[in-house]
């Protein structure tokens with residue numbers, strides 16, 4: 001696996017929980033956004049997680065993206081009611097990278113949050129693992145550029 005990191009902002013723990021699972025399965029580093037490595041732009045793959053705030057990414061994630069150009073980049077977000085897709089669309093627009101990988105929105109409804117403890121992601125696990133599989137396939141796929149050079 002290339003050098004990879006999952007970087008997330010989380011206020012109440014849900015995005016962190018998903019981010020840690022993604023990092024574990026991807027065999028990638030996991031970092032809170034405040035302590036992301038300074039050379040993060042050199043990583044082969046960066047996956048960035050955000051809570052949905054007012055139908056978009058959190059201010060911390062917007063600020064983190066400013067002025068950075070990544071190699072392969074993907075986003076995920078967690079939300080409770082609506083705005084997951086619009087958050088991913090905003091992130092795709094803000095992203096500067098060589099290779100943008102389709103992102104993942106994970107909804108934890110207020111009822112789910114009330115019923116399930118954060119230690120139990122089992123009800124979302126399958127979708128998250130599918131997402132990680134998708135990222136792994138995308139990373140292995142030769143880029144358009146490389147195809148063109150053949």
Ligand SMILES: Cc1cc2nc3c(=O)[nH]c(=O)nc-3n(C[C@H](O)[C@H](O)[C@H](O)COP(=O)(O)O)c2cc1C
Nearest residue numbers: 010011012013014015051052054055079080081082
């Ligand atoms: C300021 C603020 C704005 C939010 N806006 C939305 C929203 O627009 N749509 C939504 O579904 N959830 C919204 N939420 C809920 C969070 O997106 C949701 O609880 C998320 O899973 C929290 O992630 P975290 O635990 O990693 O902080 C908002 C929460 C906060 C604190």
